[in-house]
Amino acid sequence: MGLAGAPRPRTAAPRDRTTALGPPRSAPRVRPGRPPSRPAAGRTARRPPLLALTDLLGLGVPAGCVLHAAAAGPRPLAAAAVAGLVWTGVRAARGRYTDPRPGRPGSVSGPLGDWLVLVGALVVLLAVTGHRPDPATAVLALTPGLVVALAAAGAARWRARKGAVRRVLVVGEAAGLDRAVGRLTSAAGHPYAVVAAVPVGEGTPRGRTPVPGRLAPEPADDDVSTVLGGAYAHDADLVLVAPGPRLTGDRLRRLSWGLHDGGIALGVLSELSGTAAGRVRPVSAAGLTLLHVAPPLRHGPQAVLKALVDRSGAALGLLVLAPLFLAVALAVRLSSRGPVFHRQIRHGRHNRPFTMWKFRTMVEDAESRKEQLAPANESEGPMFKMRRDPRVTRIGHALRRTSVDELPQLLNVLRGDMSLVGPRPPLPDEAARYDERELRRLAVRPGLTGLWQVSGRSDLTWQETVRLDLWYVDNWSLAMDLGLLARTVRAVADGRGAY
Numbered sequence: 001m002g003l004a005g006a007p008r009p010r011t012a013a014p015r016d017r018t019t020a021l022g023p024p025r026s027a028p029r030v031r032p033g034r035p036p037s038r039p040a041a042g043r044t045a046r047r048p049p050l051l052a053l054t055d056l057l058g059l060g061v062p063a064g065c066v067l068h069a070a071a072a073g074p075r076p077l078a079a080a081a082v083a084g085l086v087w088t089g090v091r092a093a094r095g096r097y098t099d100p101r102p103g104r105p106g107s108v109s110g111p112l113g114d115w116l117v118l119v120g121a122l123v124v125l126l127a128v129t130g131h132r133p134d135p136a137t138a139v140l141a142l143t144p145g146l147v148v149a150l151a152a153a154g155a156a157r158w159r160a161r162k163g164a165v166r167r168v169l170v171v172g173e174a175a176g177l178d179r180a181v182g183r184l185t186s187a188a189g190h191p192y193a194v195v196a197a198v199p200v201g202e203g204t205p206r207g208r209t210p211v212p213g214r215l216a217p218e219p220a221d222d223d224v225s226t227v228l229g230g231a232y233a234h235d236a237d238l239v240l241v242a243p244g245p246r247l248t249g250d251r252l253r254r255l256s257w258g259l260h261d262g263g264i265a266l267g268v269l270s271e272l273s274g275t276a277a278g279r280v281r282p283v284s285a286a287g288l289t290l291l292h293v294a295p296p297l298r299h300g301p302q303a304v305l306k307a308l309v310d311r312s313g314a315a316l317g318l319l320v321l322a323p324l325f326l327a328v329a330l331a332v333r334l335s336s337r338g339p340v341f342h343r344q345i346r347h348g349r350h351n352r353p354f355t356m357w358k359f360r361t362m363v364e365d366a367e368s369r370k371e372q373l374a375p376a377n378e379s380e381g382p383m384f385k386m387r388r389d390p391r392v393t394r395i396g397h398a399l400r401r402t403s404v405d406e407l408p409q410l411l412n413v414l415r416g417d418m419s420l421v422g423p424r425p426p427l428p429d430e431a432a433r434y435d436e437r438e439l440r441r442l443a444v445r446p447g448l449t450g451l452w453q454v455s456g457r458s459d460l461t462w463q464e465t466v467r468l469d470l471w472y473v474d475n476w477s478l479a480m481d482l483g484l485l486a487r488t489v490r491a492v493a494d495g496r497g498a499y
Helices: 048-069 076-093 109-129 135-163 174-186 223-233 250-261 301-320 322-335 394-402 404-415 428-432 436-443 462-475 478-494
Strands: 166-172 192-199 238-242 265-268 280-285 288-293 341-347 353-359 419-421 447-449
Touching: 048 076, 048 135, 076 109, 076 135, 109 135, 109 478, 166 174, 166 223, 174 192, 174 238, 192 223, 223 250, 238 250, 250 265, 301 322, 301 404, 301 419, 301 478, 322 353, 322 394, 322 404, 341 428, 353 404, 394 404, 404 447, 419 478, 436 462, 447 478
Parallel strands: 166 192, 166 238, 238 265, 419 447
Antiparallel strands: 280 288, 341 353
């Protein structure tokens, strides 16, 4: 086995693999005319001092001008300088001046979350110092800094989309190969493009992925030359290995030697795919490489802050949105018979039932007609979904399209039954059909918005919904919540999957 179309005689395991390791005899060192190594595609050197200075001036200078013109306080310039320093401190603490993780270049939702943290920090600082500026003037003074950060994030994302694609050759056995190729080719928002695959043994990847060669079931002298040849033929700059019983230990180590000597980067697919990178810490001990996985956040300062943000955000939202609530209530009441609000039993944290509030978007007898519509269910999971549900009223279509019907759930957030961000709360009959994996979605409070809401909502399959909710349950953080709240605004404006 080897490069497709170029068979050559070989022996599966000609050498005693238990002896001292040596470099593979058939592994080419460097391809003629090719540089020994290439930088990762799209990786640009970031300049932390320049980025920090941009943030400092982008917020401090306009803030100083606004505060000085409005005569806000005795020392407007000093106040602007403090705000600029706090802003750069927040951005630095949240990792904005380091290289972005692959798949998350220049996130536009990040600056908004940073700005909200800045506002909170300045509110605390003003309370301590006793300074009381005009709120409108203060927000106006801080807004240019957010605009500059959003522009920088947008520019970074544009550069990433334009030139940061990694061309990936996947190597592995049938199951691992299909999993890696399928996930990378079906998902968006990451910089990895699968250009070819090299199976181990007789397996063949699904789809139309080119197969320039394949590796024998057992270690062989042409392992490195086969993989390098496939990488060179398809101009891949990264080889992603999906380990398995036939591709681990000594074989993987020899392959890494040959790839690095040949100027190709190596990545190894981990089985911890549902674990955020920030929770994983590599440690070396006794010649072993260990991966320490931090437990999900359930208690501690972030959990307390999340509860405070939920309650204060819900109270502020109910206060600010009171006129909208009144207008929607009148529209619902006058457009069809029935109550303004729809109360429904849902299951929350630890599978405990609670009463959830929504604006009514269906006819009064919608629940009794659900069984008749069961054959038209468009969801393959326990949820009931219809793209054109005949029970939805005319005003209900508009409320669902804009997600305004969900706003009364702020009452549930204020009571502590729900959170601003979290998994979707299931109905009792849905929760009764959950398996052990799906029940883990109820380890945290359900949310008014969440990963599935900003990723397609009802257009997602049930398994995709569960996967996103489990990711959130195990990897949530306050920074993630702020980012999801920012992305929710765009998702609501887009309206995709809302029906």
